[in-house]
Amino acid sequence: MRSKKIVLLNQRYLPRWAVFALDIGICICSFALMFLILDGTPLKFNKVLPMPIKAIVVIGINILFFLVFRTYAGIVRHSTFTDVFKVASASFLTAFSAIALNYIFYMLLGQKIFLTTGVLLYMFFSFTLMLFFRIAVKEVYQYLQRMNAGNFKKKVLIVGMDNQTISLGRALTTESDLPFKLVGFLSENPSSKSLSILGKPVFSLAINKDSLPFTELIAKTDLDGVLIVRDSHSIAETKQIVEACLANNVEVFNVPLVENWNKKEDIQTQIRPIQIEDLLERHPIKIDADILKHDLEAKTILVTGAAGSIGSEIVKQLAAFRPKKIVILDNAESALHAIELYLRTEYPSLNFVVALADVRNIDRLEMIFSKYKFNFVYHAAAYKHVPLMEKNPHEAVAVNIMGTINLANLAVQHGVDKFVMISTDKAVNPTNVMGASKRGAEMYVQSLQERIGTHTKFITTRFGNVLGSNGSVIPYFRKQIANGGPVTVTHKDIIRYFMTISEACQLVLQAGTMGNGGEIYVFDMGKPIKIMDMAENMIRLSGLKPYKDIDIQIVGLRPGEKLYEELLSDTAMTLPTYHPKIMVSKVPVEDFNEVSRKIQAILKATTQNKRKPVVKRLKELVPEYLSQNSEFQSLDKAHHN
Numbered sequence: 063m064r065s066k067k068i069v070l071l072n073q074r075y076l077p078r079w080a081v082f083a084l085d086i087g088i089c090i091c092s093f094a095l096m097f098l099i100l101d102g103t104p105l106k107f108n109k110v111l112p113m114p115i116k117a118i119v120v121i122g123i124n125i126l127f128f129l130v131f132r133t134y135a136g137i138v139r140h141s142t143f144t145d146v147f148k149v150a151s152a153s154f155l156t157a158f159s160a161i162a163l164n165y166i167f168y169m170l171l172g173q174k175i176f177l178t179t180g181v182l183l184y185m186f187f188s189f190t191l192m193l194f195f196r197i198a199v200k201e202v203y204q205y206l207q208r209m210n211a212g213n214f215k216k217k218v219l220i221v222g223m224d225n226q227t228i229s230l231g232r233a234l235t236t237e238s239d240l241p242f243k244l245v246g247f248l249s250e251n252p253s254s255k256s257l258s259i260l261g262k263p264v265f266s267l268a269i270n271k272d273s274l275p276f277t278e279l280i281a282k283t284d285l286d287g288v289l290i291v292r293d294s295h296s297i298a299e300t301k302q303i304v305e306a307c308l309a310n311n312v313e314v315f316n317v318p319l320v321e322n323w324n325k326k327e328d329i330q331t332q333i334r335p336i337q338i339e340d341l342l343e344r345h346p347i348k349i350d351a352d353i354l355k356h357d358l359e360a361k362t363i364l365v366t367g368a369a370g371s372i373g374s375e376i377v378k379q380l381a382a383f384r385p386k387k388i389v390i391l392d393n394a395e396s397a398l399h400a401i402e403l404y405l406r407t408e409y410p411s412l413n414f415v416v417a418l419a420d421v422r423n424i425d426r427l428e429m430i431f432s433k434y435k436f437n438f439v440y441h442a443a444a445y446k447h448v449p450l451m452e453k454n455p456h457e458a459v460a461v462n463i464m465g466t467i468n469l470a471n472l473a474v475q476h477g478v479d480k481f482v483m484i485s486t487d488k489a490v491n492p493t494n495v496m497g498a499s500k501r502g503a504e505m506y507v508q509s510l511q512e513r514i515g516t517h518t519k520f521i522t523t524r525f526g527n528v529l530g531s532n533g534s535v536i537p538y539f540r541k542q543i544a545n546g547g548p549v550t551v552t553h554k555d556i557i558r559y560f561m562t563i564s565e566a567c568q569l570v571l572q573a574g575t576m577g578n579g580g581e582i583y584v585f586d587m588g589k590p591i592k593i594m595d596m597a598e599n600m601i602r603l604s605g606l607k608p609y610k611d612i613d614i615q616i617v618g619l620r621p622g623e624k625l626y627e628e629l630l631s632d633t634a635m636t637l638p639t640y641h642p643k644i645m646v647s648k649v650p651v652e653d654f655n656e657v658s659r660k661i662q663a664i665l666k667a668t669t670q671n672k673r674k675p676v677v678k679r680l681k682e683l684v685p686e687y688l689s690q691n692s693e694f695q696s697l698d699k700a701h702h703n
Contacts, residue, residue, distance in 0.1 A: 421465030494622025526559030
């Protein structure tokens with residue numbers, strides 16, 4: 063039955079020829095009705111032509127005007143005033159034409175063909191019946207649509223009883239186009255049991271995985287899902303609710319705060335299934351906006367890697383502090399074009415310039431620095447994918463080290479006030495080329511800071527994995543789940559630190575206001591996440607069962623990959639800052655001349671078409687770099703021997 067309704071609602075149902083034929087049928091019935099009514103009255107029909115011929119002439123004229131006005135062209139169930147006007151025009155002009163023909167015939171032959179009263183009565187009947195036909199189809203369709211929507215709406219409970227949840231409930235009960243049907247509210251307060259809100263019952267019970275009353279409530283209400291208002295519960299409470307719902311095959315939806323609803327469309331688009339990101343134990347980050355405004359307002363700023371995940375978010379957050387100009391630099395043409403279009407639409411008042419350039423091209427960078435006279439540089443351009451850089455150490459060195467050197471040297475030459483470098487936790491005790499190249503870049507800017515006469519303050523920020531960034535694990539798992547699996551995990555015990563893009567960039571901006579230069583700032587990444595647990599939870603949140611619906615396969619550590627990442631090296635000490643999420647790492651600073659000499663040796667090695675000489679020199683620059691699960695492990699053994 064339900065499938066038939068879907069077919070009825072999703073097709074035109076009455077094609078044009080059918081509407082045309084039905085309208086002709088209505089005209090025939092209208093003429094017959096007119097004849098039957100007038101036949102028993104004193105009014106007499108003219109006998110110039112037989113009645114069937116008269117019917118053919120009148121209905122033929124009507125059909126002609128159907129074709130002229132295309133009264134059959136619209137979808138009947140979506141008829142508008144325009145469609146009704148077309149039908150009325152066709153009926154009126156049919157009557158007018160018949161009466162005009164009548165008088166022309168009378169003037170020529172002294173006789174009339176049609177009875178004028180009959181023509182007017184025909185016009186009234188035909189128009190009324192065609193109008194009724196369209197109204198009836200439209201009303202029946204809307205009735206079926208409402209009934210169908212009610213059948214297919216998800217039956218949901220709202221968790222909690224406060225102003226936010228009541229406003230949400232009111233929206234669900236008044237907005238008929240939302241795909242949810244409210245069956246009640248859920249509260250853990252025992253005294254709420256007899257209450258009713260918006261005419262819906264309040265169910266009082268604790269939600270947990272082993273709760274029998276919750277299971278019984280699901281069966282009683284035929285529940286499809288629960289709605290949780292964002293930030294109304296702690297992460298631990300949200301996890302408990304999600305686990306209980308998933309154990310009972312009930313969906314969980316995340317709802318924005320009511321004050322963030324700008325228009326009706328926002329409600330439907332923002333009520334979404336809860337995501338793994340919502341269950342990570344992240345606490346809101348507070349930044350000192352006054353300090354940032356003092357530093358950034360009316361300044362000219364360069365952001366490298368500005369088309370990437372981190373760089374583009376830095377640009378968006380900088381826009382709030384009204385800089386004089388932002389130069390967004392990247393060598394990815396398509397991505398740079400996309401961010402340009404986005405900024406012009408979303409930040410029309412932002413004064414920015416797009417620079418298509420490669421950080422390896424010192425001449426191009428020199429032109430840009432000379433033209434714009436930067437106050438700040440945020441350096442986010444880097445190669446970051448571990449397996450790729452393990453296969454291409456030449457490129458890792460060229461971009462991550464040499465690109466940083468080019469920018470740092472130009473910053474000093476042009477008197478840039480601050481240079482903020484985006485680094486990674488993989489630079490700590492690196493086990494891969496990517497991490498070692500980033501550590502090499504850190505070492506260079508730190509040693510450059512110590513040179514006499516360096517005006518620029520070099521600040522390094524170091525953090526772990528960023529949720530939702532290009533190539534990160536969550537979008538990768540999500541794609542694997544959408545494709546039916548399997549989900550691939552490199553090791554059952556592998557763990558990672560995670561932070562949202564917004565959080566990371568907030569802390570980057572805040573760290574940029576700190577220190578005297580040469581510091582490495584480390585961010586509090588929260589608790590590490592076990593990747594296997596993340597994979598299993600993502601499958602469950604998709605409404606599927608791990609290992610049954612979607613398999614999880616262990617594929618082994620990739621070249622250079624660690625089981626766990628570190629934010630500090632064994633030799634580093636940390637000191638607190640005024641921001642609770644930012645610590646400063648006291649890493650020993652190498653002599654500039656020695657660092658430069660070793661980097662020159664690495665660059666010389668890149669002129670050879672061999673990987674190992676490059677990595678060997680990189681290990682000399684970064685002595686704590688010990689390869690794991692990599693072809694370069696032999697270099698470590700040779701070094702120790």
